[in-house]
Amino acid sequence: MIKKLFKHYDYSLIISVLLLCGFGLVMVYSASMVWAVMRHETNSAFFFNRQIIWLVVSLVMFLIAMLFPYKAYRKxxxxxxxxxxxxxxxxxxxxxxxxxxxSWIELGPFSFQPSEFVKLGLIIYLAAIYSKKQAYISNFVRGALPPLMVIGLIFALVASQPDLGTAMIIALTSGIVIICSGMKWKHIFGLVIIGIILFAGAWMSLSPEQASRFTGAYNPFSDPEDSGFHLINSYIAIASGGITGQGFGQSIQKYGFLPEPHTDFIMAIIAEELGLLGVVFVIGLLGYIVFKGFVIGIRCKDTFGSLLAIGISGMIGVQTVVNLGAITGWLPVTGVPLPFISYGGSSLILLMISVGILINISAFVNIRKEQKTSYIKNDQAVQMEL
Incomplete structure (x- = not known):
């Protein structure tokens, strides 16, 4: 069976993920070398060495997820x-x-962020529960309401940390799964209205620090030394890169001007050092992964597998948009990493497991297609003989 899986894997998806991980590792080194010396008073490869460890762990988890039958998650x-x-x-x-x-739990010298893994756990739950409720999905109380209560509980727990960026990803990703679940559009429209009302209420109750993030995003020059500091320096990094960039390792903004250049704002460093070409390379690969994920979801005839693939693809797409929105001023800075590129173990491991599941789904889709094609050919051969 393992040999059969390897034969039917989507290798374009595997290559895309590995290219992003390799590119991200190189850019983490470039973006973090100065920060490591300035903040941690250690060698310039401090973050790079830790990211190698996380990458090795994530590759092992990636392989396991590729081999583990996705249907077993329902159990x-x-x-x-x-x-x-x-x-x-x-x-x-x-x-x-x-x-x-x-948001973090420390285990010795390392720490992990539970909310990262909760994103995948919630997608698996929603895919399983909505695939089970297909017979009465149009009944809002029986088919739709119970999972919505779970989403609300998880959203509230994450938002109260407070981690508004991850909470936003959870809400939007859940929304994508819900839209594709077969729920009636009038119910979806009602949920959108409720979401708008809740968002308005949350907006009114923002703390001064949280409100300053919106000020920093939409009017950064009103407070250039505080709330607008990150975004202004991100603008400078992006603008100075041009088409081809200043050259690998030649960023100026990473010399203390752009805080955390190897995490949330790593795309700004990519733009500064490698220019528009580097940005297009990253966005192109991320876009391809998301696109292929949705295609796999559409092609999968198993409702659970289809919703799972769509949920994973939606999560990667939403996280990418939230990160890029923050560095360009379209969205407030919320600390969301760029998938496969930013420094951080929790996010990388979660994403690699998620894509491993996606590739496993694609293998079963390809096996089913091959079996169907073989059956049709055999049936035609029998008819010709008759």
Missing amino acids: FIVPILGVSILMLVLVRFVGSTTNNAR
């Missing part, structure tokens, strides 16, 4: 959902605070 939706909620509750009591958000 574990209760423990997956339970562990996801438990981790979010646990982080409130034993979590460490970074950038004013209690």
